[in-house]
Amino acid sequence: MLDRQENEMLTREIGRSGIEASAIGLGTWAIGGWMWGGTDEAKSISAIQASIDEGISLIDTAPAYGQGVAEEIVGKALKGRRDKVVLATKCGLVWHTQKGNHFFDYDSGPVHRYLGKDAIIFEVEQSLRRLGTDVIDHYITHWQDPTTPIDETMEALELLKTQGKIRSIGASNTTADDVRAYLDAGQLDAVQEEYSMVKRDLDASMAPLCIEEGVSILSYSSLALGLLSGKVGPDRVFEGDDQRKGNPRFSMANREKVARLMQAIEVVADAHGATCAQTVIAWTVQQPGITFSLCGARDAGQAAENAKAGRIRLSAEDLAIIDAAATKNLTNLDG
Template identity: 55%
Template structure:
């Protein structure tokens, strides 16, 4: 397994991280607690040490699953969780509804102090390795938010500070008030905007870039059966990227890359995850899994070596087939 460092913190972790959004069930058509627990444990067994979660993933469900799965193995994991999406207060800006609860973007000192205690309890731990502001809050000065996070660090409740879903100007403001160890942003073969916006600033300041949705919600995991239906509250049911036309484009893309996949001896999902790591924009790739098999396959990408020729083949095929995905 490739490893990386979380910015100035010096914390070492696997270059592939387990994302647990889908384990919370919300927006993913429900969840399977037993399957999620096995996925977390299988990830650790396969060398994936970074486990990424958040309170908003199922209103605490994902964090509780992580806490249960890590019993007796907490020392093996680097836990990342988040703050800033709250439902215990109506302060800040309304963002969405989750299971009948209005959720707000709010990063005030009072909320952060409350949230960290909830997360510590859910995770059954007395410290969080990386604490990330989940979505940014225009109603609270960054100085207040960063001050609260630095205080938590002094108290030993968190080891490192991260930000997510942030633009370069806001990250620069965070950096004015203290060290930022990681920035977590969407990044995949078809989501590359941060290469020109956020990545240069992160590299200048030694901030680790954590790419989430490395498989684009499963779109890049391999050919999708044209007959597959996404049901319930699964967000992919209404996502235009999963249209019939796009599934046909994806089928052609993967057909183009089949000789390369066979030569590498890996799956398409492993190839796409390896692409995110070798392309150079991110230092860590977050990959979701809902069961043991998915977790093992994601982890296997950590030993796939592509090289310049393979990267060029993948980029060329993407330009040929995936430019219209949007």
């Protein structure tokens, strides 16, 4: 029997910001096309708008997703709908300057990790323009810059908040020490980190720290780039610049282990009238400290499927079944 709350989208506050958003968010890395085999603008806009229609209010993007492509698509999709969403974007991966720490190269040139005050002030204006908005609800340092003191970074972010250009502050791809440094320098409302059944290192130190300090965790890759979607079987072939091609986590042996896990999850999913992917996402946001799950979608169908995960309430028995199956099948997962 379905819980009576299962018709309602789960919502939570981002840290201590007072900003409330759906626990399931739309992540737009794939929409940018880079490392995902290109993008289809019309389908991407449909995915964003379908997410909103299905109750997702948290939209997460970044300049680095296709060097502005994802932000521009998000901006187009939100015309007339901006008031319905909590909009998050990022700073700190730059190509307008070579200050900071070299990170990787696009075809067009080098990208650096740089969180100096000058770059943040420049970047926020570019993002506001591409997104077609005058305020960013949640502004996140994308990758940490070893060349700039966190005090300087937070000074810039706090200034932007005072100016009304951003409403809350987040940091991504951090360590527990980074989080402590941000907290010492100002109000950090959230961190954004990779977390899934196959990557649970946050459980050890980050999650307890964030719970103690009132910092939300926005998890990304909850489906482990599709590995835990129930749709990537042992026979799947990855082509082009798809980052999963050659990724050891997607080895044939691993996909066979995950297939066995999915058999156990399917029992729980069926009891909730849900898919395996929806059940995995629901499990994610019921883990201690994990406040939000950012899920990618490249078309309206995927968006609608992800949104339904926010209406599932797994019981203690459901969680125990899933955890036992994960322990049995994922403990020695390579990659």
